[in-house]
Every structure is written in structure tokens, then in C-alpha cells.
Amino acid sequence: MNLQLTLAARYLAGRKLRTFLTTLAIVFGVVILFGMNIIMPSMLQALEANMKAAAGVVDFSVTSVSGEAFDPAVAARLADIEEISALAPAYVRTFNLPMDFFDEDPATLDRVTAIQLVGVDPEAVQTLRAFPLMGGRFLEAGDLGQTVISQSLADALQVRLGDTFWLPTVDGLTPLTVVGVLPARTLPGNEEVLVTLAEAQRMAGQPGRITTIDLNVAVDATDQEAREALAAEIQNAVGENYQVGALTSGADVFAALEMGQAILSMFGIMALFMGGFIIHNTFRTVLMERQHDIGMLRAVGASRRTILGMFLAEGLIQGVLGTVVGLALGYVFGVGMLKVAAAPISAFINIQLKDPVVEPGIVLLSIFLGIGITVAAGILPALRASRISPLEALRPTAAAASFETNRGRGFWVGVALVALSVAMLFFGQEAMIAAGGFVFLVGLTFLAPALVRPITDMFGVLLGRLYAREGTGEVARGNMLRQPARVATTASAAMIGLAVLVGVGAVLSSMSGTVFTMLRSNLGSDYLMVPPSIGLWANNVGASEGLVDELAAIEGVGPVASTRFAASATEGIAISLLGIDPTLFPQVSGLGFQEGDESAYGELGRGRAMIVNGAFIMATGAELGDTLELATPDGVQRYTIVAVAADFLNAKVTTAFISQANMAADFGRAEDVLIQLNLDEGVDPEALDPQIREVMQAYPQFNTIAGYAYLDQMLALFETAWSAMYFLLAFLAVPSLIAMLNTLAISVIERTREIGMLRAVGATQRQVKRMVTAEALLLAGIGTGMGLLSGLYLGYSWVVAMEAFFPLEYSFPLAGLIAGLATGLLFGALAGLIPARQAARMDVVAALRYE
Amino acid sequence: MNILETKNLTKIYGKGDTAIAALDGINLHAAEGEFVAVMGPSGCGKSTLLHLLGGLDHPTSGKVIINGQDVAEMTDDALTELRRREMGFVFQFFNLLPVLSAVENAALPVMLDGVKAEEAKAKATEWLTRFGLAERLANRPDQLSGGQQQRVAVARALVSEPKLVLADEPTGNLDTRSGDEIAGLLRDVGQKYGRTVVMVTHDPRIAAYADRIIFLKDGRVIDETVLEQKNGKNAEMVAERMTKLAN
Numbered sequence A: 001m002n003l004q005l006t007l008a009a010r011y012l013a014g015r016k017l018r019t020f021l022t023t024l025a026i027v028f029g030v031v032i033l034f035g036m037n038i039i040m041p042s043m044l045q046a047l048e049a050n051m052k053a054a055a056g057v058v059d060f061s062v063t064s065v066s067g068e069a070f071d072p073a074v075a076a077r078l079a080d081i082e083e084i085s086a087l088a089p090a091y092v093r094t095f096n097l098p099m100d101f102f103d104e105d106p107a108t109l110d111r112v113t114a115i116q117l118v119g120v121d122p123e124a125v126q127t128l129r130a131f132p133l134m135g136g137r138f139l140e141a142g143d144l145g146q147t148v149i150s151q152s153l154a155d156a157l158q159v160r161l162g163d164t165f166w167l168p169t170v171d172g173l174t175p176l177t178v179v180g181v182l183p184a185r186t187l188p189g190n191e192e193v194l195v196t197l198a199e200a201q202r203m204a205g206q207p208g209r210i211t212t213i214d215l216n217v218a219v220d221a222t223d224q225e226a227r228e229a230l231a232a233e234i235q236n237a238v239g240e241n242y243q244v245g246a247l248t249s250g251a252d253v254f255a256a257l258e259m260g261q262a263i264l265s266m267f268g269i270m271a272l273f274m275g276g277f278i279i280h281n282t283f284r285t286v287l288m289e290r291q292h293d294i295g296m297l298r299a300v301g302a303s304r305r306t307i308l309g310m311f312l313a314e315g316l317i318q319g320v321l322g323t324v325v326g327l328a329l330g331y332v333f334g335v336g337m338l339k340v341a342a343a344p345i346s347a348f349i350n351i352q353l354k355d356p357v358v359e360p361g362i363v364l365l366s367i368f369l370g371i372g373i374t375v376a377a378g379i380l381p382a383l384r385a386s387r388i389s390p391l392e393a394l395r396p397t398a399a400a401a402s403f404e405t406n407r408g409r410g411f412w413v414g415v416a417l418v419a420l421s422v423a424m425l426f427f428g429q430e431a432m433i434a435a436g437g438f439v440f441l442v443g444l445t446f447l448a449p450a451l452v453r454p455i456t457d458m459f460g461v462l463l464g465r466l467y468a469r470e471g472t473g474e475v476a477r478g479n480m481l482r483q484p485a486r487v488a489t490t491a492s493a494a495m496i497g498l499a500v501l502v503g504v505g506a507v508l509s510s511m512s513g514t515v516f517t518m519l520r521s522n523l524g525s526d527y528l529m530v531p532p533s534i535g536l537w538a539n540n541v542g543a544s545e546g547l548v549d550e551l552a553a554i555e556g557v558g559p560v561a562s563t564r565f566a567a568s569a570t571e572g573i574a575i576s577l578l579g580i581d582p583t584l585f586p587q588v589s590g591l592g593f594q595e596g597d598e599s600a601y602g603e604l605g606r607g608r609a610m611i612v613n614g615a616f617i618m619a620t621g622a623e624l625g626d627t628l629e630l631a632t633p634d635g636v637q638r639y640t641i642v643a644v645a646a647d648f649l650n651a652k653v654t655t656a657f658i659s660q661a662n663m664a665a666d667f668g669r670a671e672d673v674l675i676q677l678n679l680d681e682g683v684d685p686e687a688l689d690p691q692i693r694e695v696m697q698a699y700p701q702f703n704t705i706a707g708y709a710y711l712d713q714m715l716a717l718f719e720t721a722w723s724a725m726y727f728l729l730a731f732l733a734v735p736s737l738i739a740m741l742n743t744l745a746i747s748v749i750e751r752t753r754e755i756g757m758l759r760a761v762g763a764t765q766r767q768v769k770r771m772v773t774a775e776a777l778l779l780a781g782i783g784t785g786m787g788l789l790s791g792l793y794l795g796y797s798w799v800v801a802m803e804a805f806f807p808l809e810y811s812f813p814l815a816g817l818i819a820g821l822a823t824g825l826l827f828g829a830l831a832g833l834i835p836a837r838q839a840a841r842m843d844v845v846a847a848l849r850y851e
Numbered sequence B: 001m002n003i004l005e006t007k008n009l010t011k012i013y014g015k016g017d018t019a020i021a022a023l024d025g026i027n028l029h030a031a032e033g034e035f036v037a038v039m040g041p042s043g044c045g046k047s048t049l050l051h052l053l054g055g056l057d058h059p060t061s062g063k064v065i066i067n068g069q070d071v072a073e074m075t076d077d078a079l080t081e082l083r084r085r086e087m088g089f090v091f092q093f094f095n096l097l098p099v100l101s102a103v104e105n106a107a108l109p110v111m112l113d114g115v116k117a118e119e120a121k122a123k124a125t126e127w128l129t130r131f132g133l134a135e136r137l138a139n140r141p142d143q144l145s146g147g148q149q150q151r152v153a154v155a156r157a158l159v160s161e162p163k164l165v166l167a168d169e170p171t172g173n174l175d176t177r178s179g180d181e182i183a184g185l186l187r188d189v190g191q192k193y194g195r196t197v198v199m200v201t202h203d204p205r206i207a208a209y210a211d212r213i214i215f216l217k218d219g220r221v222i223d224e225t226v227l228e229q230k231n232g233k234n235a236e237m238v239a240e241r242m243t244k245l246a247n
């Protein structure tokens, strides 16, 4: 093993640039996988800390499975349980605050972006928790408009005992006078604003409802068994509509974040696989380069295992190196991103980011994948290397020959894989289709050697024209055909890069068309009243029906449609319910239908029906026409899926649209969280604007946006997201393009002696340079050809796979194709430049001595 | 006792019309401690013969018997071990690993056998010093002259103290004096340590160091001569004989 490691290290050190470039591919994958998994869990943990801080001070809490507020009468069911020593109902809800709500200064960072409204029964709650007042008094029954807050919140708001501050509520701004001050908050999470139960219910527009029943029990806290038994007993008493323990509010945020994390992890793993592929390619080149060395080693007594070990050691070294560097850079990347993103993130989902979270699991996974994939990528070439016979060392010409004989089997494997991938396309299952894209890529790499000749011939004609007078085009073509395996290896490297480029290009172009139409219908109303957090509705403070009525009453205002929110769950999966008015909603807004059509709006009003989005279908596995049981505060209700459709704002969230009437009846929610309105035809928008804004003044929780301003804002946001996607794309493509440069450089090194000989017998520098450039262009041509082909397939399969989430129509990525072609050839020329210069400048004598 | 023996050894390259019989029914043997030179014009099958003797290639027909064992019947692992411990090779081309230093290259068979690196290198240093390379131990092959590379290869062939040394033009790139030195060394290892050496060469002066010379032509043994005086004095006689046979 010692010798193998030495040899591996020496070979790697001998080709520093190549080692660097191939290792880079692994570094890149690990950075993404690890970095992203620092960012997301940090956010998740901050969120969890928020929720735990809210829940952790009492022994147990009972909440609705739906995550919604419920009838306090449930408490009666617990009366018979003797171990319960204290019990108090509470209405707890996070209120997202608009930007600059308290400081009114956009320049300074908001110290309070959200508060936790806690409505309590003043007497009952004091049997549960202690409130060590620093000043003033605690709440008293019947208090309305009074609050108790911590010293730290008071400082942040710059209020003192007796002062009044305002909070946005469903009925407009509500004043709260500080009657008591508690010590500064030390727990993570949002600051609490303690009010009486009635006040909280009024502020949130849910009279007579509570969100949790907190309990303390007379059971030894260390007696885990007894606690579990008691928890079961409580669960039994309250019934299956309720859960004992964790709070569920925020489950939708959780779900969305977890989804995001899964997607980004997939991206990282994909990058790692590409890295593996690049390494595999490099190994194949290395194998060719080292035929003689391996043969010689075998001849002097190295066993097959020794050779195998040497190759695997090389993979291992690169894998370890890449993974270690990747982990380090990933950490820096993750932490850096968290720093940069902390402000916008905390504004958007209202969590205060704490220290970055590094889960041991993800470190292990990164190490496992980083090293594992590298070593795995080396296994086939290593096995092949171990099969090289000692004879290879003994003949100067033996190198190229042995590879072409291998073509037969690889070709048929390639054909089989490509056929399989096409079959997978017709399988109809999204995961299968997406996987098919990769199978196709792998298949093509196997096919590559056989494709070299036809493509070379095709491009050769072109090149022949270009270099007609030089005669170097022919030499270049001859070189290609002489070593199809090497050419194929290089070309596959280019292929992967371009395939991904064209593939994602196809997805993006298919998406943008759809998204822009959807945006227009979805957000194209004359006015939009949007809350601070879009898509994650639970923590927004909405408005009661009064606001919509007020708006509708303004002369010249046409249809006003609102969207309401309620949390729910089906089969344990958190879902976000949006209540719409079946007649008004289509007039000012619209959904993009994937299955079913506009007639579904009407069905929402008849019985319990829902329109669900793609994320919902993905998460639950349900189909059009299925009837699902949705958790409501009063037990489950059966809703039937009447259409699959998506809107722009909720595309990522597991969402179902139901009628507002049903939402009020089943979930007790009538709070508008998003309002859209159109003006009557012919009215002067300028004249109406002040009136509308005046009404909205009492509801600072809404950002009132006129006309197409929001659309423009969203489109701009979207464009940014688009460019970010392209950036990531380029990121993915670059390593494989680098790999192409790398393989090309190797091909020059490989032929050092030959080039030296050419120079010695009279080829000019210019001729050698031209020959290498021609070769690079040919290589790029082959790689581009295959890349575009597989890119088309990848793009198509991805679009089909994504249709499940998102209404998409495949559009042929003509622009992507042209861009891919240009990039491929340009890069070919660029990639040829360095080796060409190197070849031309080569010292003839040194070249001839080269071994 | 014969350490090496071939029976009707035949090697045919290619098929049909283009088939070339590189070796055509060769019967030869080499005794323990014997120094055998193989001579013949270019393309007569000398290298091919050597490769077959070392078990590096498979004969089309016939047998190679080493230490009484048929090479064809040995597993790859057994053959590898045999090469590592009992045989030393000097090839006509590509002898050294470019990434290893002279001493590491020379120590390779011993290191492959699991001997500690220092020990292996000490042995290799001994041989390299004998070949006048004491100053160039740490140099990589591309920093050595062709002749120096060849000497490193010879050192490597001897380092594991093999019973059988197979050398293909070991003096091909060397000047007369160094060539003589190497040939003398090969003869000495035969005499002193009882090693068998089979050496391919086209140089009559070098061949004259051997105990016995086998002449090949068109893949056949056409003559054999036993030399009494093994110090190169017979060079003229060998040369004369060769020219005669070539015609």
C-alpha cells in the first residue's frame, strides 16, 4: 500500500494542473452540498428555536392537528386527569411586522421584525408560569388594550411603563399600553407581547378561539416513562384532532424550508456526480497515458491488485483532498451566505439567525459522497488498468491499439442505456423521467467512441475548408480517428457541460413563458395589498372583512377579491389552505390550470371541493378526483380535488384552494391576508389612489401596490432569480468545460515526442499550432454535437418531470441551442489555444527526450 | 540442471496472409549460472523470445519451462510473484517510471515485494553505486542520459537477486567502456552467484562475454557456439561467424 500511495502521489504531483482541475470538480460539489446544508438547517434551527422557546416553558401543550385555532371547550376533556396540576388556554400567534414598522427608518436595520402575540387568561397562566415583574403589574381579567412586555422589547421599541405602542391587527392599528415590564428576554425567538385572551382574539380576529392549552403536570420530570404514559393519556382524552407536545404553527414554513433544502441538496449531489464523471474521464485519459508504466510495473512483478490499489489510491487522494477543501470552502460559503442573507431572510420569514448549524450527519454525508464518488469514478478505469498486460510496456506502439478492441461491448452498453432512457421517458413517472436524463448521458459516453467517426467526418469537411492550404486539418483528423477512445473521453467532458447548459436552458425557456403568463393573470390586478411574507402566510396579520367592504365601497372600485389562509394537514403532511371567493377571485386574479379548467372555481362553492397545486400532488400522491381528509380544528373534513392548478405566489408550497365559505365554516378563519382589486372601467386611477391609500393607512401590515408596479417588481425579482439560475448553471458547466481543456492539454502532452519529431523534420511552429487548434476545434465539435443532442433530451425530460409541480409547456430551446453551439466551439478554440502555444513553443530536443 | 527450457516454442503474429512467424519452433535451454547471449539480425524474433521466456506473452504453440514448471499452467498471480522474486528484466524500450527517482526505480521489485522502503533503497543504492550512478540516485529518468537510464534498468533487474535475468539490449545506448562494464557485471553475477542470464544483443563484443551464444534468424535457431574464453577476446570470431550466418 505504501508504494501505491507513493506512486499515486507522485503521479498526481507530476500533473499539478490536471490534479487541480479534476479535484476542483469534487470541491465544487462538496461546497454546494455542504454549504447549502449549513444555510438551510441554520434557518430551520432558528425557526425551531423560535417554536421551542414558545412551547418549552410548560410541561405539555395541546394544539390542533390542523395547526388552526380551536374551541377552548376541549379543555373540559382534561378535567378527569388527576396528574394535571395546572392548565391554561392561550391564543398565541406570530405577527410579522412590515418593514420599518417601529423605527420608520429604512436606513437602520429593524430590531423587531415580528412579535409573538400571547393572549392569556391572567389568573390561569400564573399557575403555569412565573412572571417576575420588574415594574408595573401583571394583566388582569378584563384588561383590553393593556400589555406586559419584556425590558428588552421595551428598549427596542423605546417605550416605558405607561407608554403606548401600536400593533397592526385585523381591524387596523391597535394601541397597547405597557402596564408591566418583565426581565429582558434571554431565550431565542420572537419577543412576546402578553395580552389578555380576549384582546388577542380580537386582534387576530378569532373571537372565542384558542391555539393552545398549556399544562403543567405533577409527574417527576425525570421519569420519562411516566411522562410518556401521561402524554398518551392526555392524547387519548383530547382525541386525534389534537396533538400533545409540539406546536404545529410554522409547520408550513418548515415544510417549505425542507423542500428548499432537498432541492439544493439534489443540486449539490448532482454537481458531485458530475465531478465524479469528470474524474472518471480523467482517469480514462490517465490510463491511456500510463499504459507503458503499468505494463512495466506488471513486468517487474507488480500484481493486478497493486495496480488496482495504485489507481484507487489516486482517486482516494483526490477525493480526500477535494472533500477537505470542499468542506472548508463550503463552511466559508455557508457562513458567508448566512451573514449576507441574514437581514433579508429574517425580514422574509421572521427568524433571527443564530450561529451556523453544522450537523454531523451532513459532514459525514459530504465526506461519504465526496470521497465515495471519486473513488467510485476511478473503479472502472482502475479495473481496466489492472488488466493491462505486461506486454504493453514492451512495444512503443502498443498504447492506442488495445482500446479500440474494447469498443464493441461499450457500444452495445451505450445503445442499451440510451434505449432504456428513452423507455423511461414513456414511463410517465416524474422521478423516472428525470433519472432518464442521466442514464441518457451515461449511455452517450459509452456510445461516444463509435460516434467519433461520423461526427469527425462531418466537422472534418468544415475544417478541411478552413485549413485547405495548410494540410494540417488532415493531420488533425487523422489524429482523431487514430485514438477514438481518447477523443471520446475529451468530447464527453465537453458534452456534459453543454448538455446541462442546453437542458436547463430548455427548462428555463419553457418556464419563463409559462411563468410570465401566470404572473400576469395572477398579479395583474389594478391594486394589490400584500403582507410582509408571501407564500408563507401563517404569520401574517391580515384584515377582517371590514377592510374589503370599505375598499369595495369606494366609488369607482370594481371587484375586490381577497385570499384567506388556514393551516391544515392531511395524512400528517402540513398543507396551506387558501380561501378564495369563487366568483370574485377569477375576476381579478387567476390560476394556471394543469388539470381541469376554470369551471372548477364554481365547484368550490358547491360542497367541499378544492383546487390543489403541483406541490400538493407531489407531497400527498393524490390525483384529480380523489377525496382527502383534511384536519380542521373540529375534526377531519373530506375535500375532493376538482382541479390541479398553480399560482405564482404559492408554487413552492403545498397548497389547496377552497372557498372562503368553507374556510369559515370548517376552519373558523375569515381573515384576509392578500387583497386584489380592479378599478371600474373609465375611472381615473389618479383620483382614486388617495382614497384607497387612506383606507389602507390603518392596515400598515399590507403593502399597497398600485397597477402593474407589483407585477414589474415581481418580474424584476424573477429576472434576478433567472440570472441566479444561469449563474449556477454556468457554475455547473464550467468544471466540465475545464475538463475538456484538461483532456486536450493531456493529448498534447501525450504526443510531446511526436510533436517534437514533427518539428524536427520541418513542421513550422505555425503548422504545429494550427494542427493542435484544428484538433481542439474538432474535439469541441464532437463534444458539442453530443452535448446538444443530450441537452435536448435532458431539457425535455426535466420539463416533463417538472410539470408535476408547475404548469409548464415544453418549448424548443432554440436560443439555448445556438448559445450552446457558440459556447462549445468558442471554448474549443480557447481550449486549443494554450496547448497549441505549448506545442508550438516546445523545445525540440526536450520533446524528443521526453518519456 | 536447466533452469530454463523451451519446447518447440512458436509465436505467430497476425492471421492469414499477413501472418508472421516471429518464432518458429525454438528449442533451447539454459543451465543454472549460465550466461547465454542471443544474437541475430533485426526483426529475427529476439525480443519476442525474451518476452515469452519471461512469461510476459503467450506462445502460439510450444512451451516455456522455468524451474521445471510450465509457464502456461501458472496463474497470473503466481507468474507475477515469479517475475518479482526470481526474474530480472531489462527491456529494449521504456524501462523506467518517469515519476520515480533512479534509486526508487531500481528498488521497485523489492518494494513491490513488501520490503521496507529504506531497506529496498539501500539495496538499490548498492547496485547503482556499482554502476557508477552514486551521484545520480535522486534524479528522475528525464534527468538521466539514455545510457544512465539503461544502467538503472540493469540495476533494477539485479536488485531482487533473481535466479534468472532477461536483458534485451542492455548495452544498446552505452559507450564501449560502459558496455563492457555491464557485460562484465552480468557475467560476474552468473559466475559468483549462480544466476542465469539470457541477454539479447547485436554487438559481438558484448556477446563474447557469454558462455554460449545462440544465433537466431527468421525465428529459428540457426547456430550455437560455446565460448571458452569469456572476456571479449573472442569478439572477432563471433563477428565473423555472425556475418557468415547472415548470408
Ligand SMILES: Nc1ncnc2c1ncn2[C@@H]1O[C@H](COP(=O)(O)OP(=O)(O)OP(=O)(O)O)[C@@H](O)[C@H]1O
Pocket: A395, B013, B014, B020, B021, B022, B041, B042, B043, B044, B045, B046, B047, B048, B049, B092
Ligand atoms: N505485436 C506485434 N504484431 C505483429 N508483428 C509483430 C509484433 N511484435 C513483433 N512483431 C514482428 O515479429 C518479428 C520479431 O520482432 P522482434 O521485436 O522480436 O524482433 P527483434 O529481433 O527484437 O528485432 P530488433 O533487433 O530490431 O529489436 C518482427 O518481424 C516484428 O515485425
Ligand SMILES: [Mg+2]
Pocket: B046, B047, B048, B092, B168
Ligand atoms: Mg528487439
